[in-house]
Amino acid sequence: MFWLAIDRSAAMPLVRQIYLGVRSKILQGELRSGDRLPSTRNLARELHVSRNVVIEAYDYLLSEGYIESRRGSGNYVAEGVYLEQKTDMARVSPQYEDREQATEQPSGALIDFRSGIPALELFPRKTWGRLSQQVCKEASAEAFGYGKPAGSPELRTILCKYLQRSRGVCCDPRQIVITSGATQALSLIAKVLLTDKSTVVIEDPITHDIQTIFTAGGASLYPVPIDENGMKTELLPPGKRPGFVFVTPSHQFPLGGTLPIQRRLQLIRYACSEGCYIVEDDYDSEFRYEGPPISSIQGLDRDRVIYIGSFSKILSPALRLGYLVLPAALVERYQDAKWFTDLHTPTLEQLTLGRFIEEGQLERHVANVKKLYKKRRDCLRTALHRAFPGDVSILGSSTGLHFVAAFPGHSFTAEVVQKIREAGVRAYPVEDHTIVKGQHRDKIILGFGNVTEGDIExxxxxxxxxxxxxPKLPLLDDGNDSSLKFL
Ligand SMILES: Cc1ncc(COP(=O)(O)O)c(C=O)c1O
Structure with a gap:
């Protein structure tokens, strides 16, 4: 029996209902290329409709190419129907699963140490609501038309001053392009600077998403290992002529190091000698708990560095607001790339953000949440040391919304991660973000920004x-167990 639901009381004609029903079975992979459809006579009998209704529905499917008719033999699902190559969910990457889960309702029972999520319950709803209402009432009529690809001039001017005082970024508002989060900034960089012959010199490990963005167009990655201070710049490959060098110098993701000044200068010298840019991703360095704030590399060389920032961690990832600070020579190309991607980032949100920063609300908010994050970080560190005395080391906890915990002798394979999940916890192996595999099997990333102290415990x-x-692995003494190097 060919199960198809039709609703006689619905306003939709029966022909269309049958057409849509069969089409959706094809698109969802329930009916595959070469499968035979029931005869029009049988389906009409099964659905208690006239045969002409089914014939008409099949005609639509035939004319749109979903099915084909074979003389004397019946109707079959056509070859090469798009969803015949439907994604095999078994092959979906863990990162995809993370993305899916990012949009799921919180399950309650599962404690999720996902990194990079700020305290969502602390979003300043009232102030943001007031300011967006104000913007809606007071903005000029032009604000409701198409905007500039670089973003609202008001926001860029305000942001420029904010970046100067908070991050030591040295720029003119004309060097800024507002983007839909840092992610879009990364995509625009790939679009403008990379070809399928390019090489990107990049920290290893680094988020899997960033690797994918850079390699999507065919570019290859040259991984440079990192230690507790970030990229080991003495291993930069001379003569490689990369498209750019990618770094997260204020808070390496995921291992958390801060690149010392000597390495920053070495990096700049390398970029000068290779004639390439440095891409500095400064995604969460506002949350620095120990030591003075670290200034950007951009402030050391504004012609060589493309600086990326984001409001995802300091405010909310849902806003999708980020920015690029570009060397003057690149500005026009990025404005074009932004325009031909999505014209511009939504203007009203940009204007609201501008007012939020100008009123001093952003700095107030960051100072407030930073106190909470410090408490959560301390709580997580203490809880880990208490639960695993002498068996855990913590890496990169001076900044940001996550740190890494190394458990020498353990290996966070998919099976172990599943066991942890069955115990009610989501934890994220560093190995998922490595380019050269096998160096960081004993480490997991633990985000604490959006986890209460009770849930942390x-x-x-x-x-x-x-x-x-x-199961525990024997400790390796071939230097491969990088946790030893980090202690
Ligand atoms: C290192 C790094 N860069 C960039 C991003 C992207 O942030 P956004 O939400 O601004 O796109 C993330 C997200 O967590 C990140 O970890």
Missing amino acids: EGVHRLRRALANA
Whole structure:
């Protein structure tokens, strides 16, 4: 029996209902290329409709190419129907799963140490609401038309001053392009600077998403290992002529190091000798808990560095607001790239953000949440040391919304991560973000920005239970167990 639901009381004609029903079975892969459809006579009998109704529905499917008719034999699902190559969910990457889960409702039971999520309950709804209402009432009529690809001039002027005082970024508002988050800034960089012959010299590990953005157009990656201070710049490859060097110097993702000045200068010298740019991704350095704030590399060489910032961590990832600060020579190309991608980032949100910064609300908000993040970070560190005395080391906890915990002798394979998940915790292996595999198997990334202290305690308790039953690996003494190097 060919199960198809039709609703006689619906306003939609029966022909269309049958057409849509069969089409959706094809698109969802329930009916595959070469499958035979029931005869029009049989389907009409099964659905208690006239045969002409089914014939008409099949005619639509035939004319749109979903099915084909074979003389004397019936109707079949056509070859090469788009969703015949439907994504095989078994092959979907863990990062895709993370993205899906990012939009799911919180499950309650599962404690999720996903990195880079700010305290969502602390979003300043009232102030943001007031300012966006103000913008809506007071903005000129032009604000409701098409804007400039670089973004609102008001926001760029305000942002320029904010970046000078908070990050030591040295620029003119004309060097700024407002983007839909740092992610779009990265995509625009790939679009403008890379071809399928390019090489990107990049920290290893680095987020899998960033690797994908850079390699999507065929460019290749040259991984440079990192240590507790970020990229090991003495290993930069001379003569490689890369499209650019990519770094997260204020807070390496994921291992958390801060690039010292000597390495910053070495990086600039390298970029000068190779004639390439440095891409500086400064995604969360506003949250620095120890030591003075670290200034940007951009402030050291504004012609060589493309600086990326984001409001995802300091305010909310839902806003999708980020920016590029560009060397003057590149500005026009990026404005074009932005225009031909999505014209511009939504103007009203940009204007609201401008007022939010100008009123001093952003700095107030950052100072407030930073206190909370510091408490959550301390709580997580203490809980881990208590639960795994002598068996855990913490890396890169001076800045940001996550740190890395290394458990020498453990290996966070997919099976172990699944066991941890069954114990009620989501934790994220560093290995998922490595280019050269096998160096960081004993480490997980633990985000604490959006996890309450109560959940942190409970999460670590569950993690201890899960790891107590996980098989331990013998410690390697060939230097491959990088946790030893980080202690
Ligand atoms: C290192 C790094 N860069 C950039 C981003 C992207 O942030 P956005 O939300 O601004 O696109 C992330 C996200 O977590 C990140 O970890």
